[in-house]
Amino acid sequence: MTDPSDDIILKACGITKVYPGTLALNRVDFNVYRGKVNVLVGENGAGKSTLTKILAGVEVPTRGHLELEGKQVRIESFHDATRHGIGMIHQELNLFGNMNVAENIFIARELTKGRVHIDHRTQTAKAQELLDRLEAEIDAREQVADLRIGQQQMVEIAKALALNTRILIMDEPTSALSAAEVDVLFRVIQDLKRQGVTIIYISHRLEELIQIGDHITVLRDGNLMQEAPMIEIDVSWIISQMVGTDKNREMTHTTSATCEEILRVKNLSLARTGGGYTLDQLNFCLCKGEILGIYGLMGAGRSELFECLMGLETEIEGKVFLDGKEVTRGRVDDHIREGLSLIPEDRQREGLVQVLDVSDNMTLSSLWKFIKWIHIKSTPLKQAVDQMVRNLSIKVPSPRVIISSLSGGNQQKVVIGKALLTEPKVLLMDEPTRGIDVGAKGDVFGIMNDLAAKGLGIIFVTSELKEIMMVSDRIMVMSNGKITGEFTKETATEEGIVAASAVGHNHTHASA
Numbered sequence: 001m002t003d004p005s006d007d008i009i010l011k012a013c014g015i016t017k018v019y020p021g022t023l024a025l026n027r028v029d030f031n032v033y034r035g036k037v038n039v040l041v042g043e044n045g046a047g048k049s050t051l052t053k054i055l056a057g058v059e060v061p062t063r064g065h066l067e068l069e070g071k072q073v074r075i076e077s078f079h080d081a082t083r084h085g086i087g088m089i090h091q092e093l094n095l096f097g098n099m100n101v102a103e104n105i106f107i108a109r110e111l112t113k114g115r116v117h118i119d120h121r122t123q124t125a126k127a128q129e130l131l132d133r134l135e136a137e138i139d140a141r142e143q144v145a146d147l148r149i150g151q152q153q154m155v156e157i158a159k160a161l162a163l164n165t166r167i168l169i170m171d172e173p174t175s176a177l178s179a180a181e182v183d184v185l186f187r188v189i190q191d192l193k194r195q196g197v198t199i200i201y202i203s204h205r206l207e208e209l210i211q212i213g214d215h216i217t218v219l220r221d222g223n224l225m226q227e228a229p230m231i232e233i234d235v236s237w238i239i240s241q242m243v244g245t246d247k248n249r250e251m252t253h254t255t256s257a258t259c260e261e262i263l264r265v266k267n268l269s270l271a272r273t274g275g276g277y278t279l280d281q282l283n284f285c286l287c288k289g290e291i292l293g294i295y296g297l298m299g300a301g302r303s304e305l306f307e308c309l310m311g312l313e314t315e316i317e318g319k320v321f322l323d324g325k326e327v328t329r330g331r332v333d334d335h336i337r338e339g340l341s342l343i344p345e346d347r348q349r350e351g352l353v354q355v356l357d358v359s360d361n362m363t364l365s366s367l368w369k370f371i372k373w374i375h376i377k378s379t380p381l382k383q384a385v386d387q388m389v390r391n392l393s394i395k396v397p398s399p400r401v402i403i404s405s406l407s408g409g410n411q412q413k414v415v416i417g418k419a420l421l422t423e424p425k426v427l428l429m430d431e432p433t434r435g436i437d438v439g440a441k442g443d444v445f446g447i448m449n450d451l452a453a454k455g456l457g458i459i460f461v462t463s464e465l466k467e468i469m470m471v472s473d474r475i476m477v478m479s480n481g482k483i484t485g486e487f488t489k490e491t492a493t494e495e496g497i498v499a500a501s502a503v504g505h506n507h508t509h510a511s512a
């Protein structure tokens with residue numbers, strides 16, 4: 001082979017990044033290979049987002065420098081990065097809910113006609129073209145706030161493609177996407193590669209990394225561990241580099257399900273604005289100690305089901321019984337007190353208050369438990385928070401640091417802790433393992449098992465087939481707002497689940 005350094009388009013040299021109280025990166029060298037998919041992997045808090053933010057000019061390193069095409073460059077702002085053809089899709093979505101999709105896609109460089117006017121028509125058409133290329137069924141004129149999170153992720157991807165970047169950084173682009181959407185994204189990535197675009201790709205889905213990546217770099221606790229061509233390594237190599245040992249233990253789930261009913265849903269429907277039903281006559285029950293997994297494609301109604309159960313949607317038909325009593329309609333607080341708790345899908349928007357610290361965020365929904373007369377019992381509260389931080393291995397210098405300084409995955413864990421502190425009878429988890437690393441995934445599954453053993457009923461939604469098959473006692477499949485399949489642990493097969501999730505799928509728009 002010729003000198004491999006020719007193939008390096010971008011190089012991070014000896015990058016150190018210090019945040020108050022945290023050494024996020026410690027003299028890290030990172031080689032980005034031209035026209036390849038360069039995968040970056042590591043546990044929650046390892047420094048992946050920080051490193052890529054430095055490449056994209058969002059953060060400035062404390063020490064170290066960058067070389068582009070062998071020459072030292074300064075990339076200290078979004079504009080520097082754009083000028084050098086470097087674009088980034090952030091882990092936390094950066095969209096404006098009150099603007100439409102096309103406006104968001106072209107926010108950085110609105111298309112102008114003549115001098116001043118934004119040419120809305122061209123902009124909309126271009127945006128639609130990009131969305132269609134992503135096979136995303138999204139109208140460019142729609143308000144972003146009306147889109148589900150998976151769709152918003154597609155808009156983020158379209159936004160990055162619109163900038164004609166030659167080095168595209170994707171920080172967990174698939175975390176909110178279902179298997180079919182991931183396939184489309186991977187086709188787009190192959191396409192971009194053919195056009196000579198270099199990709200930097202971060203994900204916690206290890207099989208996915210092996211499938212899409214050409215080259216892998218592993219970070220551990222802010223240090224560079226190893227880099228290797230993807231063909232030379234496998235999943236257990238990645239895990240041992242990430243965490244030191246091969247923690248990829250097979251998860252075994254022993255059922256704790258009883259036949260004592262805790263939740264019953266009767267003829268639950270939710271009308272869709274503009275006709276049709278988002279949820280269509282759902283009937284099911286859940287037992288104490290049972291883990292019920294719900295699988296479905298984007299738009300199947302999974303998240304809406306949770307929203308109805310929590311009282312976030314009020315215009316529902318049908319009835320919900322918790323522990324034999326009909327659940328009061330209306331306020332979410334009441335639902336929490338009655339014993340329902342939700343870990344929402346969109347944690348940035350619904351789960352966390354960015355200006356509060358870890359402890360305050362975690363106790364937000366359970367504060368009433370710690371109040372006696374008008375005093376907050378601070379010792380039990382502190383103990384509860386400390387224990388949760390330990391149980392979920394949340395990487396944080398102290399529970400008193402502001403939530404926004406945590407890595408993405410660690411923020412997710414705080415939201416999980418928050419729901420658990422309410423001590424619910426039924427726990428609803430919407431994509432609970434989204435964005436968290438393999439080790440922590442095991443912890444979350446372990447916690448789900450423990451909670452079930454204590455008699456909690458758990459309903460969880462995931463778009464990962466392997467996960468749902470591993471953790472659930474029973475699996476319900478949804479499509480177009482209906483239940484289209486139900487499997488026990490014994491009858492569940494990947495093919496069966498996928499087939500049920502596609503029932504009626506081609507007729508979505510015709511029938512709606």
Ligand SMILES: Nc1ncnc2c1ncn2[C@@H]1O[C@H](COP(=O)(O)OP(=O)(O)OP(=O)(O)O)[C@@H](O)[C@H]1O
Nearest residue numbers: 019024044045046047048049050405406407408409
């Ligand atoms: N703005 C900030 N202020 C203080 N500390 C920060 C800040 N941003 C990140 N950190 C810390 O730097 C470390 C690395 O964080 P980073 O977000 O890069 O992790 P990551 O590898 O992307 O993790 P994840 O998989 O959870 O997204 C973490 O300990 C995090 O708490």
Ligand SMILES: [Mg+2]
Nearest residue numbers: 049091407408
């Ligand atoms: Mg991150």
